[in-house]
Amino acid sequence: MENHKPYVILHIRDTEPFHCESQFDEKGEPVAYMCQFEAPPLNRLAPISTDFFTIDCKEKKDRFTCFITSKKRSFIHPLPPPIYQNSTISTEPAKVSKHWIIVGYESKEPPYLDKPQSFHDVLRFPINFQAYKIPTIGAVDINGEPVFVKKNRDIERFLVIKEAFELGKYRKTYELASDALESYPQSIFTSDFLRYKIKALVEEDLKEHTDEIVKLSKEFIRRFTSDENLPEVLLHLARVYTTLGFYNDADYYFKRLVDEHKNSKFADLGEIYWGDRYHLAGDDNRAVEHYLNAYYHAKDVDTASLAAYKIALRSFEHHKLDEAIAFLKKIWDKNRLFLLKNPDDAHKLARKLAAKKVYDFAIDINRALLDSMEQMDDRYETLLYEIAKWYEAKGDLQSAIAWYKKYLDAFAFGQYSDHIKQHLDALFVESNEANATEALRQYDRLIREYEGSAIADKALVAKISILLKQKRYDEILALVDQIQAIKDSEAKKRAETMFQEAVNTLFDDAAHEQVCKIGIVMVEKYGVNVAPKHESYLYDCYVKYARYEEALRLAQNHLSDKKVSDRLTWLCRTVAMLTALERYKEAYDALKDFKALAGKKQAKVCPNLPLNEVKIDYALGKYASVITTIHELSKVRNDDMRMADLYRLGYDAARKSGDQLQQIWMLKTLVALQNSKASHPYSPWAEFELIRLYKLKKAYEKALQVAEAMEKLELKGEERARWFYEKGVLYEWLGKKERAEKIFESCSDLKEGGAWQKLCKEALSL
Template identity: 30%
Template sequence: MLKPLVLLWSLLGSLGWALTLDVQSGKEQGEQFATLHLREATPFVCKESIDTHDVITKVECFFDKAPTKTFQEVRNLFFVIQSYETPTQYVISIAPLKRIKLFPMTTHLSRTKEIVRYDAKTSQHWMVLGYNETMPLAQSRPVPRGGLSFPIRFARSELPYVGALGLDGVPLDMEQVEDVGDYLEIRNLYTKEQYEEVLQRIARAEEANAASIFQSEFLLYKIRTLYRLDDSSAVVDLAKEFLRLYSSDEAVPEVLLMISNSASSLGLVIDAEYFYDRLLTEHYDSPYATQGLIDLGAHALNRGDAEQATRHLKKALEKAEDKALASQAAMKLVQLFIARGNAQEAAYYMQKIADGNLEYLLADVPNSFELAQEMAKLEAPKEAATVMEPIFGAIDNLHDSYEGILYQMAVWFDEANANEKAYHYYKKYLELYAYGEHVADVDTRIDKVLFEMGDENVTKQLELYATIETKYAAEEIAQDALFNRAKLLLQERRYQEVLALKESLMGLTQEKFASKTALLLEAATAAINEALDAPKCQEALKLSATHEHNLTVPYDVKLYGCAMQESMYATAATIAQPYTAQKSLEERLAWSYRYVKAKAKTGDDKEVFVVGTDVVSMAKMAKKESYQDVLYDLFKSSVNLNEREKSIDYITQIESTFGLLFKDIELYTLMARSAKNNNDSAMIETYATKVVTLQRQHKSYTQSPAIEFLLLKALKENSKNDKAYALLKELVGYVNEGENGARAYYELGAMAQKMGDKSAARSAFESSVKANATSPWGKLSSDALKLF
């Protein structure tokens, strides 16, 4: 019989319209089960997904509209509830942890006269039942032979019933079920940084309901809170428990980060290294892995290992996809290089922050100013001024540091002999602070700057043109001033400023301004050349994409190199393609080679195959061996295009040209696997033998033991037992543990038997069992030993 239902927990959630989810747990005859009820005013569809063994792998319910509020993942002992959106529907997905069954609740016993079976496609009410092995709430009774079968009719009335019971047998009041309220309150307290209250609230919640569905969240918030309170010992203990109980939880990367840092702060070096390694290998794409690299860098810096700190921080900066994490890593590098006395490197990373996430520096302007002052102390005034310029440009004169930054920036530009910028900022200081703290000093310094700028003061001339443009904007003289200013800027090689006037210049329609296009072409070409000479690849590529230009071949070579460096391979191919038709064999060869390299990066295998073949032919004609590495691109393209004969040809050419190199071991492995797919045992033997030879020569077994087992199979098929026996003897020298070791020794024993060496066979079988007795190979070896 059905035992009374015991309600352990319930979650009722409104998702923004009439949809309601109700999750309950209970027991029948000592076996736990759980139910999920989904109700909505409009009928909706729920479907089961069943695998080839007739096991339900998933239940999904589909709704025409998405909720205004979503919920996080909910799980209990029997199922996990999640939700997601498609372009046309909102879907609730229920994945089983044990067994589940879907029922349409189309019949209400208090409202119908007979019980009927109805396989509904849609319903306003569905139930998902989670259970262990035997389905609860239902029994199958044999039909007595010879009996009558007729429907039982029920009166149309609703009988009174007692609601869900607690563990003590007393009816439960839903108000006592506070799981959701507990969780929300804990989260709110944590957000407000009321950490002591968080711990107290978690303790009360766990005491009130030991079987809460939010046990993982309670434990997670406890770890987070203790981490904020620097209770490292408690964090380590609780985090280990979390990782043991909830190994698939989405918070695992965060927990690994907290336990790594806590273990490190406690001096538990081995534990810290273990958890850092897990974080960086199992969750490398997580932002917590990036934070882990930053923290590793900080730890290395604290113990005086600047080289390792630099390596970790640069790696964090390279992989960071989040601006805040990238900025944090870059700032650590700024501080590291300042401490090492390298102001140029410090300025480089601080400028990267300014370019990509200026808000990060603006969040603490005094600190940024202090770092710039440290750079200046290291005799790098230009770097100090340059990194402060964007920060200064983003704050107003009401900021506490505005006057100090303005003055100091002008002084730094002055000390760096950047006279025009120094003049600009000195003048700005005098305009804003006629009675400022540094007025006397600025008056003296600005006179010196003007003197050093010479009699023919370009700055004053440019200021005059700008004044005319503004004052006489509606008159022709303003257009003359604009055009003359552009020409003077071009003369002074201030190409970027010329290009900034592009829109205004193109608005000049009179014949006397006809050279404006040539002026802009010259400025753009020169600006790109200048950026390429710097080199400033991103700037050069941006200018080339924005402005018409006329680069010479040497600068197109540089621009191509920049495009390849910045992974803009399509752009690089576009630069190279026009030159592939050059009349000169050497030029055509060089540019075709560059074109192939760019196309290889874009994955255009057909184009690589066609043009790369020409490169090989031209290289032979020109006797230029430096282009022979295009064979690697041709090989990869032939593999991708399933050109088997060509791939064999190119791998052969690679070996004959460059020799048997360890760096090519993956190519030979690829050929061996390709031969396996084509059941070509001779080809397997050829290339697998090369891989084994290379590994032996370099004592690096990157492809083991898979390549040896593949070669062994081929040798057996080719009846080369002596070679197979020798291979296995060598293999057990470095593959002798675990399941692979068990297999290697078993194969050795079997081959020894075939070769008639019973003593060696017995020894090998014993070693196989010792390596891994529970593996299939260990069991086979054990059985073989029984025959001796």
């Protein structure tokens, strides 16, 4: 402001000198300016409009030009280089410069400038300051000593770090940020260096760098409590604790983020990731509550889109199809680029929608993907074919034909071209959807009016034929009773043939998609003859539904196969099913046969054989063998959660053998595995039993370590009371009576602590 009139200064800079010129109106007043640069900037410049200027930049061939249109009074002037760079001041303004300014103003005269005086008789000459130069030493400190500044200043380092992160070079970002923190520990950018170091680790691999992210984030929170980027760091820390399975810690930081920084966009993101934490814990109702909070309070469309997408995913998982589609369509209508930014994920979503028969939406996504990619893209052909196939599936045969033709025009010898050429011939016959629909209506009328007659039988056969061509297999299955009632033998034979074709197709589709329920129904209700290539699929389905008897029968049918490899595969499965059915003697005999036949190929043919072998040995009382095998397996399967069941068996085997050391080893290894996987099927039994054994050994310190580590189990009721009691007793035995007393007090305050709470109270009174 000058004299209550606003003005602005527009700076135009480049690393190389460039030319700017003015354009004048009929009054001689400058109204626009054009600046030409040798090369375009790295980032595209969008048009800008302010109260004083409109700026529009365009690239033509090898030059880059910016047009600045003035909305009010203005003038342009080049700034001369510093005196230390050019000691001569020219009499005329430079035609090229690295730095130009345009001043826009509303007053009659330029701000802070008097009207230049005009002289008719003048003598112009350049002024040279070279003779007046004196020696300089640069900046000095408080003692008058020269200050030496490193060439790479901290702001430059910060910009380099930021650019590396934006380019996705996360390892480079981490290294640059680490070096900057070391080189500039007192910089005003210290918090940014530390923040980018954390962000780089998160983006590179959050799961791999959990410990370091926690350490750095806590350092940031401690040092920069008022930093504007604190919400972002709180979000990273909460996400890491979620990944580690430390949900209480995650909840603390999510709550702090949402409560203390509710106006930050990271608070909205925090709500979304907080929802993910509850989803991982199996509480999808709480998860959706947080997603909805983010959705309704989001401050930008991308965050709202992410929240809506998460809600849609949870809705899909809980078979709430209408709700999922509603949220996805909101994203599609307002921010479809969010769904399309990852083409592979968008394609998977389209396929998922098509599988749910939401064909219109699936087609829209595939068409948008086609519009965004070149024909040379590997996905283009499949997308084109799927659009045609989905149009056909939704009954729009005319559109299906058009898209099939588009496919053949683009890929005359493509992956699907032969199939499409044959399919089009059949499709053209029934392409008039109205005729097919009308025909079905007429057939239904004939079946109804001439029930029990030859006319009705033939109408039923014709109806099945149309339904089969239209792939409406479920409707054909619903006609099974009517087919059985057909009196005409020839018509009945044709109907049964088409019915069986529908059943076989449904079974083949189920096997291809690995859908077990449909496959089993087709076999058991409609008598599908299972081809050898689908028997493994059927076996897996029986196992999935714990139909072990059926799975065993299927496996035993192959114990005489000619190919040794096939016989071994099914013999391995026989061992597994006999073990699952607890027919251990038979399982042991099958196990011996397998080992004799497989020789050294046991591990390759049947990798899970040792797991079943342990259960068999235990059931047959071979406890020493059980313990030995478990030790061997732990060396190669130490992170396999299935080992938890074996460690439990190993403990029982050691207990029955009277081997207390092996009992401790089994329990200790079981607890360690559960903690590493954040899954505790045998807790708190395993921990309490391990504490008991350590107490018998008088290893109170070790017992206390186990008890302290149980904090994360979130025990309740009597289990929590017992945990307090065990800790209190151990602290008392170790001479830490004050600590023990506090624990007993906490135990006494519990609700529903049962007998263990009474023991705590008794211990406290003593």
